[in-house]
Amino acid sequence: MLSEKTLVSVGLFVAGFFSLGEGIIGGREAAAHSRPYMASIQVAEGDRVKHECGGFVVADQWVMTAVHCLPTGANGRKVVLGVHSLSLGEDTKQTFDILELHNHPEFNPDNYDNDIALIKLDRPFNASEAVKVVAFLRAGGVNPDTDAEVETAGWGSLDNLGSRPDTLKEAVIQVVRSTRCQRSDYFGKKFTDNMICAHKLCPDPCDRPHKMEDSCDGDSGGPLLYNGVVVGITSNGGKKCGQIKKPGIYTIISHYTEWLDGIMGLRPDA
Template structure:
């Protein structure tokens, strides 16, 4: 049985004398200790599904940024599988009641490298557009790379693992919670990764007892700010440790750092029809 993506890094970090060890490729993520979500509160949320043993299963989250375009994580891409083995669902909190679209093409970032943990961003082009309404709609993207979200409470949602102990407990109902953005400096210290301190393509969020987990990969970290209360996708769920309980911060791709790439990819490949 294939597991759904949430990239768990192959690294040992010490947190209050407890060592948390993740395994590269042990993928899958869900909201731990979240509440049942109303899809009208996050109508951009999609389920990227893959065929496993003849049956489609939830694999990753993602965000609708246009009626034919989905924003997600590059590590959700499985290049060995045909396009017919994928579909994208939206429009309901229940996985069994989604409206589906087939995939036309995947566009993982050309610089994506899982080992180096860089450029974990991907666009998915759909064969047919979604029709927007109260349960299916796009989310705006953050475009200000200089915006400091440290201390902001931001929304995450997904169908990922709800077991925070490292096991897998699936749910068919969408979950959501709020996590606090922390500084890259604090994130760098906890991850014992000096590169995180100055990496403006990533940001981190953490709240003890709440977390994203396996299966939430690719979903949005949606934030507002003092100038605009409307939620925008600021981050993309990228990687964390195996134990999803908020003890360690999760790392997100910073969407504003990739705006030029997103615009160019859509412009070069989108047929207006």
């Protein structure tokens, strides 16, 4: 039978493990509306709606996200812009129906290759300090090298038990060498040339419950930024977040410039 002292120690450990003080996996709360391009894709659940995936505003009426967020269509989902807290009635909040959904035609559900999608909102958004377009890398642009610091953000799970934050979280992570992510003990052949993998190990001594920073469930569809420009879309990692050999996987946006321009009607020099 466990002693009272042992039970107290176990309780403190569990409380620390499930702490909601950090975000994503090992990240932090973003300053309110400091990432005005962020989108929350929400689905009805009874009389309520819940955050399901992320996205980001790339043009007047367009949001970029991941195919695996809406693989079978919009099905009544809403896109919410201009929010920091998912529960508070913020004056900056704008809610949209999905007018069009364009999933990449070569998306592979077996390994999430070509995991990129475009959502056309039912109307243009009202630009403000809380809702703005973000630039994304086009063909010919320079993607981050191994060990480069990149940023990601979202309202995804804080741990592998699905605890979700109410406010936007962010993390600074590092690009992992592609040849490492292609190793059989990482992702093997499922990792393709259309992908970047990234996370960040907590430096020793590490005082965090999670030993690294990483994206997690619910962050999918959100951005990976390098020097303020979106270079990737949060796609897939392992069955669990924050594992050393299962970094987050991000779709390389610059590989899809022609497809994106064709849908949004952008000129090649736009």
